[in-house]
Amino acid sequence: MLELIQTGLGGLLMGLGALTLSQCIMIILGCVLLYLGIKKDCEPLLLVPIGFGAILVNIPLGGMMADGGLFKEFYNMGVINEVFPCLIFVGIGAMTDFSPLLENPKILLLGAAGQFGIFLTLMLALLLGFDLMDATAIGIIGACDGPTSIYVTSKYAPHLLGAVSVAAYSYMALVPIIQPPIMRLLTTKKEKVIRMEYPERSVSPTLKIVFPIAVTVLTCLLAPMGTPLMGTLMLGNLMKDCGVVSRLTKSAENELANIVTLLLGLSIGATMEAGAFLKGQTILILCLGFVAICLDTVAGVLFGKLMCVLSKGKVNPLVGAAGISAYPMAARVVQLEGRRWDPNNWLLMHAMGANTGGQVGSIMAAAIILSVLKGMGVA
DSSP: OHHHHHHHHHHHTHHHHHOOHHHHHHHHHHHHHHHHHHTSOSSHHHHHHHHHHHHHHTSTTOOTTSTTOHHHHHIIIIITTSHHHHHHHHHHHHHOOOHHHHHSGGGHHHHHHTTHHHHHHHHHHHHTTOOHHHHHHHHGGGGOOHHHHHHHHHHHOGGGHHHHHHHHHHHHHTHHHHHHHHHHHHSOHHHHTOOOOOOSOOOOHHHHHHHHHHHHHHHHHHSGGGHHHHHHHHHHHHHHHHSSOHHHHHHIIIIIHHHHHHHHHHHHHHTOOHHHHSSHHHHHHHHHHHHHHHHHHHHHHHHHHHHHHHTTSOSOGGGGGGGSSOTTHHHHHHHHHHHHHOTTOOOHHHHHHHHHHHHHHHHHHHHHHHHHHHHHTOO
């Protein structure tokens, strides 16, 4: 009997005995992500499930990512086949208002300029020795768009999913810290206080309905590999603006988005097993992701300066920083930075236009890269 009890107690302690230093580090990292999400309010909807998922997957003998394990099923069900990112985009589309962009279409150029960091970082990753597929996944961090990063990485570099996802969502949360110093450095006091006029015309309901349809057809014909992403984003937006499927719109904004976000967060956390995550390569990816976000901001602000010159001082270059896809966080950063120099300067709606343009631009940039890879026969 005593021997049976000792054997049973030994079974209870198997997990503790199998715990490695690297797993301890990953459990601590998971706690750090929880702290950032809960205490610092940094993307809590994703960092909380990602952090807790990272803890669970590094419990020895827990089997969460073993064949038949709970997280493995989530991962196979929605990440490896790109279902979760696309469903997230339906919800994002249903919550996005393209009116500021449609009121001032030329602001879309800032959304395009804000994607230059993707291509520059891709080339930098290639120079550092990453293969084309890995470099593509790393460059997409510059989209500052979690679902797009997950979609591309799960499709072409699934072994990097944990590092790329953590980088994408962490830097999205850090946009209010990363962008302002760059914005201040690249603009003069005179440029910072430029007030932009708001268009007097309003966007017609018909244009709001036509816009997502036209964008889907045009962009998907140009870069068909981006059809799942652009199509689901615009589907969600069409449901919102057509006004006849309010029940579907509310479900996409709430139940669908919330459930998929939870499952996606847990699945990302599940990729953060110690053996796969704790590598020098991960640190390099995080550094390159930071470079990508910085380059996006630099390109957006510099293009804003060019538009300022061409418009004879009617465009505030700060708005260019909103050309990334961190919606609506980047737009709020522009508004706060503008009011820092002129308390009565209201740049928010112009920044929202650039920000929604950045959403479209980030998907289009990813679609172009994927279509080129497909054409090269390497994807």
